[in-house]
Amino acid sequence: MAATIATVSACGLSSMNSPRSEPTATSSASPSSGPSRLPLNSGERTSWPVTIGVQQLAPIDFVSDPIDGDQRILALAAGSAELVDMLGAGGQLVGQDETSERRTGVPVVTLGHQIDIEKALEVDPTLVLVDELIGPPEAIDALKQSGADVVSVPPVWNLADVPQRVAALADSVGASDAVAAQLGSALAVSDPAPASTSPRVAFLYLRGPSAVYLLGGSDTGADALIKAAGGIDVGSDIGLKGFVPLTAEALIEADPDIVLVMTEGLASVGGVDGLVKLPGVAQTDAGAQGRVIAVDDRVLLSFGARTPSLVASLREIFGSVERE
DSSP states (O other), X not given: OOSSOOOOOOOOOOOOOSOOOOOOEEEEEEESSOOOOOSOOTTOOOOSSEEEOGGGSOOEEEEEOOOOOOOOEEEOSTTHHHHHIIIIIGGGEEEEOTTSOOOTTOOBOEETTEEOHHHHHHTOOXXXXXXXXXXXXXXXXXXXXXXXEEEEOOXXXXXXGHHHHHHHHHHHHTOOHHHHHHHHXXXXXXXXXXXXXXXXXXXXXXXXXXXXXXXXXXXXXXXXXXXXXXXXXXXXXXXXXXXXXXXHHHHHHHOOSEEEEEHHHHHHTTHHHHHTTSTTGGGSHHHXXXXXXXXXXXXXXTOSTTHHHHHHHHHHHHHHHHHO
């Protein structure tokens, strides 16, 4: 995600001209195995802070027949490499961005959302999948000039947009509409069970070295995850849209029960000890109680194969606050 205000938009979409295959697929909306043990069980008090790593989140169980094709696919759109693999085109992947789980033999050619153009050109792609977050523009232009077909797929800032993204990826790699629909359904997240209370959760985007401290509101992606997990996004609740600079007044007004951050963002401010020194954090219930959830940067806003498992883990943690 960008360190500036996030917006919701759908990028233009073009598709490859290769024939579309008609593979079959088997799927389940549940993770293939439960996430590795988080620091709580149902009914157990949470030991704060909580860290959720990528290896603790199992991808959904979805297998489709391999697509017969000779494309050399460079998947740079956030979280797209895993979805391309599930659509049946994993054997054609030659490179990926760092937000997808790394595949053996498939090099990562980005740092953050910035393309290492030398590495990208080295893999000699014929199809490049990008979204509005990836850059710089000069690198994308260089890939176009190399002769690769550069396809822009829509970003996802809401769980309801996941099927559209899957359909765009499927169209690009030659997967069938039927498989795309099955994968979109498998990635769906059910509504949370009714609860007597819902924890108030603040998403903070942090980049300490650049002194970037932002409070998320609606249309950031994090608000959708918080809601899906049964929480209340405090930024949205107080009327914020996108990301705004963190102020003590806004955070104290929001008074979250939990602060949600990215793992690297938390590390960049010196961990929890540094977090509570930021404006207003120590004056909130979350700061006073040390209730912090740090999620791997590659997973939190990727809206990919591990998102259902992430939502399930967040639900369990959110529920533990109600029990405290």
